[in-house]
Amino acid sequence: MSPNRVSPSIFAADFWALGEAVRLCEEAGVDGIHYDVMDNHFVPNISFGPKMIADLCARTSLPADVHLMIDLHRGIEDYLSLPVEIITLHLESLGKEGHNLLKTIRQRGKKAGLSLKPATPAVAVEPYLDDIDLILVMTVEPGFSGQKFMPEMLSKISEIRKIIADREILLQVDGGVNRETYQKVLKAGANFLVIGSAFFADSDPKNWAKQIHEEQTA
Numbered sequence: 001m002s003p004n005r006v007s008p009s010i011f012a013a014d015f016w017a018l019g020e021a022v023r024l025c026e027e028a029g030v031d032g033i034h035y036d037v038m039d040n041h042f043v044p045n046i047s048f049g050p051k052m053i054a055d056l057c058a059r060t061s062l063p064a065d066v067h068l069m070i071d072l073h074r075g076i077e078d079y080l081s082l083p084v085e086i087i088t089l090h091l092e093s094l095g096k097e098g099h100n101l102l103k104t105i106r107q108r109g110k111k112a113g114l115s116l117k118p119a120t121p122a123v124a125v126e127p128y129l130d131d132i133d134l135i136l137v138m139t140v141e142p143g144f145s146g147q148k149f150m151p152e153m154l155s156k157i158s159e160i161r162k163i164i165a166d167r168e169i170l171l172q173v174d175g176g177v178n179r180e181t182y183q184k185v186l187k188a189g190a191n192f193l194v195i196g197s198a199f200f201a202d203s204d205p206k207n208w209a210k211q212i213h214e215e216q217t218a
């Protein structure tokens with residue numbers, strides 16, 4: 001089994017020193033940077049848009065995964081043209097165009113991700129399994145970093161691991177992942193952690209990233 005992946009959520013960094021935060025990620029040996037895009041419609045918060053992602057991507061070779069928490073009715077063209085590895089859409093925001101949007105992400109040379117809010121059941125991913133490369137299980141309500149992990153999501157992670165079966169779909173978990181919760185999340189079946197506030201507050205993020213990479217999973 002390939003090693004677990006970890007991507008810090010740059011939204012949790014100090015915006016005064018974004019460049020330093022990216023350097024910290026590089027030095028810690030993480031696998032990418034997670035960009036939380038919020039538009040104050042799908043979630044009650046605003047973060048940043050495509051220009052900021054483009055500017056940071058231009059200065060680092062760390063792969064980018066873009067978590068779009070936006071109203072999709074105006075399309076996603078601004079994000080499709082970015083040099084990013086993964087674009088993740090929320091299942092709850094897909095509407096009738098869902099399959100086409102996911103297919104378009106792949107046609108544009110990126111991995112397509114599908115994210116589930118805490119109330120969305122695991123089985124909801126089943127119609128999309130042929131169109132996706134990643135499933136993101138939210139373990140907090142989307143919109144803010146620094147929230148408490150929802151332990152009741154662990155069984156959902158295991159359920160999705162079973163649904164994925166032998167497909168090559170990454171299982172990403174996002175929200176409240178910290179030194180106390182990350183092993184439970186990996187044990188439940190995730191192989192891709194997003195860590196926001198806990199990563200940037202950690203006294204030895206390099207050591208933590210190494211532990212995540214080396215943690216044995218099922």
Ligand SMILES: O=C(CO)[C@@H](O)[C@H](O)COP(=O)(O)O
Pocket residue numbers: 009011012034036067069140141142143144145146147174175176177194195196197198
């Ligand atoms: O997508 C989101 C929140 O909507 C996440 O990516 C968080 O921003 C991660 O931050 P922590 O919960 O780890 O502090």
Ligand SMILES: [Co+2]
Pocket residue numbers: 009034035036067174194
């Ligand atoms: Co996120």
